[in-house]
Every structure is written in C-alpha cells, then in structure tokens.
Amino acid sequence: MPHPMKHGHPGGHPHGAHGNTRGSTPGRGGAMPPLDFDQAPFLVIWETTQACDLACKHCRAKAQPNRHPDELTTAEAKGMLERIREFGRIIFVFSGGDAFKRPDIVELVKYGADLGLRMAITPATTPLATREIMQELKDAGLSRLAVSLDGSNSGIHDEFRQVCGSFDHGLRILKEAQEIGLTTQVNTVVRKNNLGDMDAMCRLMTELGIVFWEVFFLVPMGRARPEDVASAQGFENVFNKLYDLSKTATFDIKATAAPQYGRVVMQRRAAEQQEVDVLTGGTHHSLKDGIGRARNVTDGDGFMFISHVGDIYPSGFLPVKAGNVRSDDLVDVYRHSDLFRALRDRNNLKGKCHSCNYRPNCGGSRARAYAMTGDYHEAEPFCAYIPPHWQKLIDEGKVPGDAEYFAARFRAVEERPMV
The missing domain is CATH 3.20.20.70 (Aldolase class I)
Structure with missing residues (x-):
C-alpha cells in the first residue's frame, strides 16, 4: 500500500536477500559495503x-x-x-x-x-x-x-x-x-x-x-x-x-x-x-x-x-x-514497480545486448535504446562491440548486422516531455 511521502522517516541502509552486489566499490583502506x-x-x-x-x-x-x-x-x-x-x-x-x-x-x-x-x-x-x-x-x-x-x-x-x-x-x-x-x-x-x-x-x-x-x-x-x-x-x-x-x-x-x-x-x-x-x-x-x-x-x-x-x-x-x-x-x-523491476532484470534485454558476454557488467543504455527505438529493452544502438555469439548468428544468416537490425527499429524521436 503506498504511503504519502509526508509519513516517511529516516532509517538504516537496507540489505536485501537477492545478493546483488554490483554497487560494491573498492576504496582506499577497504571496500564499501x-x-x-x-x-x-x-x-x-x-x-x-x-x-x-x-x-x-x-x-x-x-x-x-x-x-x-x-x-x-x-x-x-x-x-x-x-x-x-x-x-x-x-x-x-x-x-x-x-x-x-x-x-x-x-x-x-x-x-x-x-x-x-x-x-x-x-x-x-x-x-x-x-x-x-x-x-x-x-x-x-x-x-x-x-x-x-x-x-x-x-x-x-x-x-x-x-x-x-x-x-x-x-x-x-x-x-x-x-x-x-x-x-x-x-x-x-x-x-x-x-x-x-x-x-x-x-x-x-x-x-x-x-x-x-x-x-x-x-x-x-x-x-x-x-x-x-x-x-x-x-x-x-x-x-x-x-x-x-x-x-x-x-x-x-x-x-x-x-x-x-x-x-x-x-x-x-x-x-x-x-x-x-x-x-x-x-x-x-x-x-x-x-x-x-x-x-x-x-x-x-x-x-x-x-x-x-x-x-x-x-x-x-x-x-x-x-x-x-x-x-x-x-x-x-x-x-516494486513493474518498470523499475523490469529494468533491473537483464534477462529482458533484446538483440545483441541479450547475447553479450559483458551483459552483467554493462547492459547498454536503456534510455538511448528507448529514445531510438521506443523499447527500453532493445539493444544499445550506439555500441560498436559484436558479442561472439551474436557474430556467429550473423555469420549463419540468422540475424542481420547492426545496420540492418536497427534500420528496422529506429524511429523518429517523438516530442515526449518529462511531465
């Protein structure tokens, strides 16, 4: 149940059970939690x-x-x-x-x-x-x-x-x-x-x-x-x-x-x-x-x-x-919102981003994918890297190269204000 923000209160840092440690940061004298x-x-x-x-x-x-x-x-x-x-x-x-x-x-x-x-x-x-x-x-x-x-x-x-x-x-x-x-x-x-x-x-x-x-x-x-x-x-x-x-x-x-x-x-x-x-x-x-x-x-x-x-x-x-x-x-x-949860699940990525061996460390810009294709799960349109598995699919003629792939997905950017 949503709580109006006026009822909020300060609290400690939560540690969830999912084991996502992508934010761990090495620093001088030790690592941040x-x-x-x-x-x-x-x-x-x-x-x-x-x-x-x-x-x-x-x-x-x-x-x-x-x-x-x-x-x-x-x-x-x-x-x-x-x-x-x-x-x-x-x-x-x-x-x-x-x-x-x-x-x-x-x-x-x-x-x-x-x-x-x-x-x-x-x-x-x-x-x-x-x-x-x-x-x-x-x-x-x-x-x-x-x-x-x-x-x-x-x-x-x-x-x-x-x-x-x-x-x-x-x-x-x-x-x-x-x-x-x-x-x-x-x-x-x-x-x-x-x-x-x-x-x-x-x-x-x-x-x-x-x-x-x-x-x-x-x-x-x-x-x-x-x-x-x-x-x-x-x-x-x-x-x-x-x-x-x-x-x-x-x-x-x-x-x-x-x-x-x-x-x-x-x-x-x-x-x-x-x-x-x-x-x-x-x-x-x-x-x-x-x-x-x-x-x-x-x-x-x-x-x-x-x-x-x-x-x-x-x-x-x-x-x-x-x-x-x-x-x-x-x-x-x-x-818990569907949007934020979907963005954090990199299994949702499409195209070469889904096949990429660097997916856990990258994932591409979801904002740029959305701006260029209308789909925030689509592959990063401005990445020069071709993952080995994706290159294999290209060589076998199962998927097109980047130019052809995005030609079918690019669209004119619409006027979409933030509010």
Missing part, C-alpha cells in the same frame, strides 16, 4: 526546477526562464528527502534547470545533510552561482559541487549552452568552490560536434583541481536529436581516450549513459594483463569527500530521478513515469 540495487539506489537526482537562464541545445528538461507553479514545495521536498533516507545514506543530487533558481535551496541542502544523506549540487554556469551562496551551501553540509563544461574553450561551450560567458562562469565557479573548501567535479556532454575537442578536454581536466569527471554520452531526448549523437565508433574512440587518461589522472572518471565504457575498461585491462574490473584505478579520488563510486549504475538500476513536480523516473533520460511522490511511496516505487 555491497549495495543491493534491488532494494536501494546508489544515487537519486531531483530536478529541483526547470527554470534556468541558459538555453542548452541538448537540454533534457527544455529549461525555461521561469519556475513552474506546480513544483514541489519546501515541505514536500523535505518529506521526499525523509523517504529517500529510508534507502540509507545514499547520494542525493540537486539538479535542474538551475537549482539556484529555488530560494529554499540552502535550507533543503541542510535538511538533507542533517538527515545523513550525502549531498551534491549541479548549478548552472551563471552569475547566480556566487561565492556567497556556495559558502552557505558548504556550511549547510554540501559535499560536492559539479559544473558543466562542454568544450575546452568558450567558443565550443558557449555555442552549446547558447549564452555568452557561460564557460568563464564555469571556471570561476570551480575556482571559488575550491577556495572555500568544496570538492568539485566537471560534467561534459559528448556529442557529434565536440568529438574533435576531446583531446583538449582531457588536457583541460588535468588543470582544474577536480576529483571527478563525469562524461555524459548524449541521449536524443528533450532538445537533443538523433543526428546530434556521435557514432558507435565515435563513442568507442572517446572510451579509449578516457581509459588512457584514467591511468595518470588525479581524478576519477565516469561515463554516464554509456555503460559500455565498462566493457572497454575490461577489454583494455585484460589486454594489458591487469586485474579486470569495470572501474578504473582512480576511484579513490571520488571518495575524498565521502561521495564514493559504484559499479554499473544505470537507468532504474541503482538510480532514480524525480522531476520538479514529483514524477518518478528511472533516470532523467528515460521519460517513462513510474509514479509521483505526491501520491506514491517512492521507496515502494523503486523496489
């Missing part, structure tokens, strides 16, 4: 508002200047945080839009931190991100601040974000956040028209003093279109650059909406006769602020997204709603 993704996500992101002063070309939320009148209230947001604490001391991220468009953001960060959640925020790169508010957030208990940089220079970044000065604000925010003692990360969107900038981006990351670089591989939803996505081989090239960088970087590196990066890490390590793992050796950097890192977090599997009006999704890039925090218990939705 195994996480059961059937019982609790590693990460929850809340889209605090869709209001934002940027107009990014890829924007999942199609952000606009003004706040929506039906956004969660301060009291509702606090009730949501209480229910999320039932999962344990998980990571909670204030996203947007621009979280700094909410006047109660410091109050909510403090509330979540006092509950024991590990708090992070991803503000827009605008003048709203002042040193003063960042100091208030740090004093309130914020653990990490993330800034989006989508090019190695202002020309590339500002053209993508469609506001002049956004790149310079990003660099300023990172510097000021570090000066007041906040740990920082950079988020970067990989798309077709910045592939040639990736070497320069890798060099820039080494200069910024960050602990984490989260590299997002574009999902064609919101304002992004299929023609904006890099090719499967383009993805593969970036994966290899990230792996090479991970050997010397003083920060951790994560590929988001591209679990196939884990497959590349495993392949490269096997070729180098190293111990094989889906995580690179820099994971200890992301433990400096207590945030940590988990293996194989993906849509609905170790991950949950809540919209500005309280709708519950498997991720911000997979716009299939499973409930709303105003009417449904978000803990129950994550653990």
Whole structure:
C-alpha cells in the first residue's frame, strides 16, 4: 500500500536477500559495503526546477526562464528527502534547470545533510552561482559541487549552452568552490560536434583541481536529436581516450549513459594483463569527500530521478513515469514497480545486448535504446562491440548486422516531455 511521502522517516541502509552486489566499490583502506540495487539506489537526482537562464541545445528538461507553479514545495521536498533516507545514506543530487533558481535551496541542502544523506549540487554556469551562496551551501553540509563544461574553450561551450560567458562562469565557479573548501567535479556532454575537442578536454581536466569527471554520452531526448549523437565508433574512440587518461589522472572518471565504457575498461585491462574490473584505478579520488563510486549504475538500476513536480523516473533520460511522490511511496516505487523491476532484470534485454558476454557488467543504455527505438529493452544502438555469439548468428544468416537490425527499429524521436 503506498504511503504519502509526508509519513516517511529516516532509517538504516537496507540489505536485501537477492545478493546483488554490483554497487560494491573498492576504496582506499577497504571496500564499501555491497549495495543491493534491488532494494536501494546508489544515487537519486531531483530536478529541483526547470527554470534556468541558459538555453542548452541538448537540454533534457527544455529549461525555461521561469519556475513552474506546480513544483514541489519546501515541505514536500523535505518529506521526499525523509523517504529517500529510508534507502540509507545514499547520494542525493540537486539538479535542474538551475537549482539556484529555488530560494529554499540552502535550507533543503541542510535538511538533507542533517538527515545523513550525502549531498551534491549541479548549478548552472551563471552569475547566480556566487561565492556567497556556495559558502552557505558548504556550511549547510554540501559535499560536492559539479559544473558543466562542454568544450575546452568558450567558443565550443558557449555555442552549446547558447549564452555568452557561460564557460568563464564555469571556471570561476570551480575556482571559488575550491577556495572555500568544496570538492568539485566537471560534467561534459559528448556529442557529434565536440568529438574533435576531446583531446583538449582531457588536457583541460588535468588543470582544474577536480576529483571527478563525469562524461555524459548524449541521449536524443528533450532538445537533443538523433543526428546530434556521435557514432558507435565515435563513442568507442572517446572510451579509449578516457581509459588512457584514467591511468595518470588525479581524478576519477565516469561515463554516464554509456555503460559500455565498462566493457572497454575490461577489454583494455585484460589486454594489458591487469586485474579486470569495470572501474578504473582512480576511484579513490571520488571518495575524498565521502561521495564514493559504484559499479554499473544505470537507468532504474541503482538510480532514480524525480522531476520538479514529483514524477518518478528511472533516470532523467528515460521519460517513462513510474509514479509521483505526491501520491506514491517512492521507496515502494523503486523496489516494486513493474518498470523499475523490469529494468533491473537483464534477462529482458533484446538483440545483441541479450547475447553479450559483458551483459552483467554493462547492459547498454536503456534510455538511448528507448529514445531510438521506443523499447527500453532493445539493444544499445550506439555500441560498436559484436558479442561472439551474436557474430556467429550473423555469420549463419540468422540475424542481420547492426545496420540492418536497427534500420528496422529506429524511429523518429517523438516530442515526449518529462511531465
């Protein structure tokens, strides 16, 4: 029976009986306790508002200047945080839009931190991100601040974000956040028209003093279109650059909406006769602020997204709603809804993803499969790898190659807002 979120209460971290330990994370001085993704996500992101002063070309939320009148209230947001604490001391991220468009953001960060959640925020790169508010957030208990940089220079970044000065604000925010003692990360969107900038981006990351670089591989939803996505081989090239960088970087590196990066890490390590793992050796950097890192977090599997009006999704890039925090218990939705349970069962995968020998460590992007085919169980459309069993079927003429397979499944991306 669903419980309204206002009746939630903080509780300990649940350990389920399914033995799912995909979230186990090695760290300096020992491993974090195994996480059961059937019982609790590693990460929850809340889209605090869709209001934002940027107009990014890829924007999942199609952000606009003004706040929506039906956004969660301060009291509702606090009730949501209480229910999320039932999962344990998980990571909670204030996203947007621009979280700094909410006047109660410091109050909510403090509330979540006092509950024991590990708090992070991803503000827009605008003048709203002042040193003063960042100091208030740090004093309130914020653990990490993330800034989006989508090019190695202002020309590339500002053209993508469609506001002049956004790149310079990003660099300023990172510097000021570090000066007041906040740990920082950079988020970067990989798309077709910045592939040639990736070497320069890798060099820039080494200069910024960050602990984490989260590299997002574009999902064609919101304002992004299929023609904006890099090719499967383009993805593969970036994966290899990230792996090479991970050997010397003083920060951790994560590929988001591209679990196939884990497959590349495993392949490269096997070729180098190293111990094989889906995580690179820099994971200890992301433990400096207590945030940590988990293996194989993906849509609905170790991950949950809540919209500005309280709708519950498997991720911000997979716009299939499973409930709303105003009417449904978000803990129950994550653990027991048909959608979340189906996404966590990789036996449901189709095509070469079902046949893949890396399926337990990857599973492909369910969001991108949905965006391109309308079926979140379909094979990852932007993966260059052909599993041996699938190649055998191709050779025997029992299944078509990738081009033919997806030609019959690709469709024009529909306009599907998150609410």
